[in-house]
Amino acid sequence: MRLDKFLCESTDFTRSMARSALARGEITVNGEVVKRATYVVQDTDAVAWEGEPLAIIGLRHLMLNKPAGYECTNKTSQHPSVMDLLDVEKRERLHTVGRLDVDTTGLLLITDDGQWTHRVISPRHQTDKVYLATLAEPLPDDAVQRFADGMLLKHEDEAVLPAHLEVVDPTTARVTVQEGKYHQIKRMFGALGNRVVTLHRERIGSVVLDPDLAPGESRYLTDAEVQSLGGMEPGETA
Template sequence: MYHYYMFNKPFGCVCARRDDRYPTVMDYFSDLDNPDLSPVGRLDRATEGLLLVTDDGMFNQKLTHPSYKKEKTYLFTAMGTLSEEDLYALEHGVQLTGSDRLTAPAHVSVTATSVLKEVLPTLHPEIQSASCHNRPEHPIVFGEITVTEGKKHQVRRMLKAVGCCIIALKRVTMGNFTLDETLAPGEFKEIFPEL
């Protein structure tokens, strides 16, 4: 019988079995003593939020293989602004550095704006340290983006293509799964998906 878990990935851990520098997602599951568990897809070290973990390889493939076009939604905080033209570009495809094709269409919305001095205290200390040299009045944009691809650092690279630098990123949905907001970062629960 296969096992499925919903994990609220915290900032700072990596989606690997072992790492010499950082804690791994799988460290959180070590007490389960199931060596067949692995993350469904990847989130980079600085990205938080929904990550599924399972020992069901077919389930993993159906959620991550590009041919299935599973939607993934992220909440982002970025330095910069998003004009109507920027939103149009993101929704219709942008050219990523090192890629010869436009990204697949995405859904993007701006949910709020602010300035760096207001947002800086809410950021992870590592990001605070990296961002504090910017001017306090630097514009900040909050938004939501849904993509169907999973290129490396895709959302970060998409926003960079329109002049924004993501300083906080959290995945909240993947396919039919939505992050249970009662899970604190680093917590997980067993789920029972209908397959």
């Protein structure tokens, strides 16, 4: 990697700021001042800016306990962004792995690893997404079967994939789906003549929302959690 690009990746420098710092002799590599933007940084090189060691920010994978009232976006809107809840460097590089509605709470994955995101959300990987829903009205007796059969929702040409519905009590249910169509769960309950009052995502694949995270708090995924969701299949290449 070129030295000027390395500086941009490891600091808040723009390319012009990086070149200015180089020209002023503020950058050292292995203790020696280097002013050439085209210098190729090796893995073993120790790069510093005014004596402060610099390092590339690696790929990041986080879970957030999303509170209600936040949008899954990087852009300013009528609601605050979930990115505002993160205390990490260069958060503008991050994106959400799928989305939750403004009023939906719970497990949200955030990363800057595009290949990992693709593997998590790819329909062929059939990743379970588990939600707890509270409802305005009691569930009908045939609700479990209708979810299992797959439903043709309004404005859709094909039925959604079969979903698992676990009745917790007459107005509370746990739903497991493997896709994420627009407002899908709310629309599925709407097809039963019901309305979702609250919706909370508990799990994606084998990754469960950390019970120690209060709403608005986040943590990095463990290596095992990252691998469980985005590990490559045999024969698959990056």
